Amino acid sequence: MKQRLNQLFTLAVAGLLATSLAMPVRAEKMPTDPLGGKPPAGSKVSVEDLDAQVKYQRAFEAVIWSMPAVAKYGMHRASVEIGAGNNVVMAWSGGAKPLLETLTPNNTTPYVTSTTDLRKGPVVVEVPKATDKANLFGQIADNWYITIADIGPIGVDKGKGGKILLTPPGYKDKVPTGYIEVKSPNYIVDFAFRSIPTPNGTPEDAYALSKSIKMYYLSELPNPKPTKIVDPIDTRWSTLARYDERWFEDLHEIISVEPVRKRDKVMMGMLKHIGIEKGKPFNPDKMTKAIFRRAAIDAYYYMQQRYLTVEPDELYWADRRWRNVFYSDANMGFSWDLDDMLDYDNRSVHPWFTAIYFPNKVTKRPPTMYLATARDKDGKLFQAGKTYALTVPEDVPINKFWSLTVYDMETWAFIYTKEERPGLSSREIPKMKKNADGSVTLYVGPKAPKGLKNNWIPTAGKTPYLMFRFYGPKDAFYDKTFKLADVELVK
Numbered sequence: 358m359k360q361r362l363n364q365l366f367t368l369a370v371a372g373l374l375a376t377s378l379a380m381p382v383r384a385e386k387m388p389t390d391p392l393g394g395k396p397p398a399g400s401k402v403s404v405e406d407l408d409a410q411v412k413y414q415r416a417f418e419a420v421i422w423s424m425p426a427v428a429k430y431g432m433h434r435a436s437v438e439i440g441a442g443n444n445v446v447m448a449w450s451g452g453a454k455p456l457l458e459t460l461t462p463n464n465t466t467p468y469v470t471s472t473t474d475l476r477k478g479p480v481v482v483e484v485p486k487a488t489d490k491a492n493l494f495g496q497i498a499d500n501w502y503i504t505i506a507d508i509g510p511i512g513v514d515k516g517k518g519g520k521i522l523l524t525p526p527g528y529k530d531k532v533p534t535g536y537i538e539v540k541s542p543n544y545i546v547d548f549a550f551r552s553i554p555t556p557n558g559t560p561e562d563a564y565a566l567s568k569s570i571k572m573y574y575l576s577e578l579p580n581p582k583p584t585k586i587v588d589p590i591d592t593r594w595s596t597l598a599r600y601d602e603r604w605f606e607d608l609h610e611i612i613s614v615e616p617v618r619k620r621d622k623v624m625m626g627m628l629k630h631i632g633i634e635k636g637k638p639f640n641p642d643k644m645t646k647a648i649f650r651r652a653a654i655d656a657y658y659y660m661q662q663r664y665l666t667v668e669p670d671e672l673y674w675a676d677r678r679w680r681n682v683f684y685s686d687a688n689m690g691f692s693w694d695l696d697d698m699l700d701y702d703n704r705s706v707h708p709w710f711t712a713i714y715f716p717n718k719v720t721k722r723p724p725t726m727y728l729a730t731a732r733d734k735d736g737k738l739f740q741a742g743k744t745y746a747l748t749v750p751e752d753v754p755i756n757k758f759w760s761l762t763v764y765d766m767e768t769w770a771f772i773y774t775k776e777e778r779p780g781l782s783s784r785e786i787p788k789m790k791k792n793a794d795g796s797v798t799l800y801v802g803p804k805a806p807k808g809l810k811n812n813w814i815p816t817a818g819k820t821p822y823l824m825f826r827f828y829g830p831k832d833a834f835y836d837k838t839f840k841l842a843d844v845e846l847v848k
Contacts, residue, residue, distance in 0.1 A: 409648060415627040416652035417659075420604060422624050424660070424705035425502045427607050428460065428713065431596040432547050433472045434607065439592055444480065444574070445585045446471045447594075448552075448567040451560060455771035455779060457589075459596040461712045461729075461824060462771065463551070464779045465760045467560065469493070469567035470549040475525035475541055476614070481581075482548065483571035484508055486518030490558030491566040495550030496714050497523070499543050500615055503692050504717040506539040508550055511724070513537050522575065526616050533575075543615045549714045597770060600657040602641070602649040605631075609639040620699045664706045665731055665738065673728050678736065678843050682708060682727035682824065689719045711769040711822075722835050729824040731766060734843035739766065741820040744802030744847040749783075751795030754839050756829030758783045763801050766820040774815040781814055800847070 404410045420427075435458075441447050449457075452464040462468070473480045484493060487510070494509025494516075510516035514537065522536040523546055532538045550570075552563035573581035598604060608628075612635055617625055628634065631649075632641055641649065671680045684707050686693045686700070693704035708715060716723070732738055733745060753759050762780035765772045771779040781789075781799055788811045789797045800806050801821050805813035825841060833839040 409644070412631050412645060412648050413652050415631050416605070416649050417656050419608065419624065419628060419631070419633075420653050420656035421660070421705045422621075422701045423604075423608050423611070424598075424701075425709040426500055426611050427598050427604060428596075428709055429498065429500050429502045429547065430545070430607050430611050431598055432459070432470070432549075432713075433545050434610075435594050435596040436470075436472045436547075439589065439594060441471075441585075441587050441589065443473045443477075444471065444572045445587060446568075446570050446572055447587050447589050448564065448570070449590050450564050450588045451590055453771070453779075454590065454777050455773045456591065456593045458594060458768075458770050459713060460769045461762070461764055463760075463826070464762060464771070465758075465782050465784070465826075466551040466553055467563055467567060468549060469495075469552055469570060470547065471570075471572055472545065472547045473523065473572070475523060475544045475546060477574060477576075479525065479528065479575040480523045480546075481536070481571070481573055481575055481578075482521040482523065484514050484518050484521060484550075485566055485569040486514075487516045488558075488562075488566065489555060490562035491552055491554050492516060493550045493552055493566060493570075495548065496716065497521070497539060497546065497548040498714060499541060500545050500611065501543075501692070502709055502713060502715070503690075504715065505541055505546075507716055508548070513539065542618070545611075545614060597768060600653045602646045602653065604653045605633065605641070605649045606639065609633045620694060660706050660710045663702075664710055667732075674837060674840050677840060678730045678732045678734065679728040679825070679841060680730060682712065682729050683715070683719050683723065684708070685719045690717060691715050722830070724829065726827045726830050726834065727824055728827075728841065729822065730844060731822050732844075733846050735846075737846075739821050739823075739844075741816075742803055742818055744800060744804070744806070745821065745823075745844050746798050746800050746847050747823070747825075747844045748792070748796050748798045748842050750842075751797075753783070753827070753841075754831035754833035755783075755827050756831060758828050760826045760828075761799055761814070762824045762826070763814045763816060764822045764824065766822040769822065772815070772817055772819045772821075774817045776815050778814060781812070785811070801844075802847070806847075 436442055446469060448469040449467040451467055453462050453468060492509065496504040497506040497508065498504050506513050506521065508514055520536045522532055522538045524538055524540050525544055526542060552567040554560055554563040568586050571584045573584065612628065612633055632639060632645065667680050671684045673679050673681045685691055687695060691708060693700040739745060747761065760780055760782035763772060764770060786797060790809055790812055791797055798812060800809060800813045801816060801823065803816055803818050823844060827834060
């Protein structure tokens with residue numbers, strides 16, 4: 358009987374619980390608002406003109422996103438401005454001077470470059486084969502500075518020369534026999550090669566080789582017109598991006614010509630909001646131009662700050678201040694177009710904020726290596742008007758030569774000086790004063806130390822940025838048993 362009573366009690370309790378759970382729970386107080394759906398109580402808009410704020414935000418992001426493309430377009434724009442436009446080959450007769458206004462150029466080996474527009478059809482670039490006196494190497498790049506073909510011993514021509522056929526997006530016609538097709542994802546294409554003399558050659562031999570490049574539209578065959586060759590060594594070639602409202606003029610020109618890539622569709626919507634749309638005129642009003650100007654200036658300082666903040670894995674040696682200029686993305690390239698994102702924030706500064714033309718992929722042992730620094734051995738940023746010293750040992754592990762080049766940390770271009778000497782190399786050692794152990798100390802500053810003019814690179818009061826290039830590095834460089842000294846403040 359007692360057991361039966363317990364069972365009945367349990368059933369009764371369960372029934373009461375089921376009934377109570379099925380009944381709606383009444384709130385003690387009826388709510389006045391749903392949870393969420395509007396800002397916190399007391400909130401107010403942070404700016405009076407939200408449309409202007411959104412324009413600024415989108416313009417700022419557009420500058421970061423378009424950094425490589427606008428920098429690349431500057432090459433095309435500058436070439437057209439000096440009368441060396443499509444299929445005109447510019448071959449420098451010697452090392453570049455400060456008049457070559459571009460990002461961290463090289464003054465030790467002559468450049469040869471050109472631009473073309475594939476909307477008019479495929480273009481042929483006839484690259485001469487290497488000789489016992491000189492050879493060419495460099496890159497053909499798309500409008501984002503991504504290499505679509507390397508030229509030279511490790512390039513598509515294998516250093517043997519050849520007829521490179523640049524074809525536009527969607528090109529499906531048969532490629533003529535004997536041509537090396539390079540498919541371009543866009544229409545405006547540029548190349549930059551360097552002509553290097555061999556130990557048996559001279560700078561004149563290298564210049565002669567660069568002048569033998571031919572360039573013409575495929576449609577001109579069988580009798581293409583002679584390629585126009587110009588020497589811009591004494592011409593101001595201003596390729597640098599304009600960090601003001603003109604940035605968006607260049608960006609509109611790019612958008613008006615080039616195909617939209619799937620990765621960039623979101624940005625196309627943002628650009629439309631600020632008046633940049635394919636097939637539409639670009640006519641910003643005075644207020645919008647002021648917004649564009651502020652956004653471009655702020656973006657410059659943002660990228661400058663990011664670049665000068667060096668992450669530990671960018672350093673070539675953990676205990677030195679030299680950064681690896683070939684710092685790349687996870688795919689060992691420079692597009693930062695990864696499986697899960699387009700990392701355009703990193704793309705803007707690694708490397709395109711300060712440099713141009715890189716190989717498609719970084720090999721474990723590149724034939725040349727570039728290291729750079731903006732800091733002295735104590736980690737302090739270089740200062741304008743100060744003198745710095747770098748001691749280079751006699752036994753730098755290289756097969757060819759080394760060079761030290763100095764740039765303006767504000768523009769990342771050569772510094773204008775009356776001496777027109779943006780750098781020194783091991784080729785000038787016979788003219789330099791050596792140390793007792795065979796090393797040479799190079800000085801960077803506004804004035805040459807007494808008796809050391811041949812060891813000096815002038816800065817004209819600008820803030821210097823140093824790049825050390827190793828041509829043909831040996832094993833000791835790659836296995837890091839060799840270390841380059843840090844730069845020291847002299848005064």
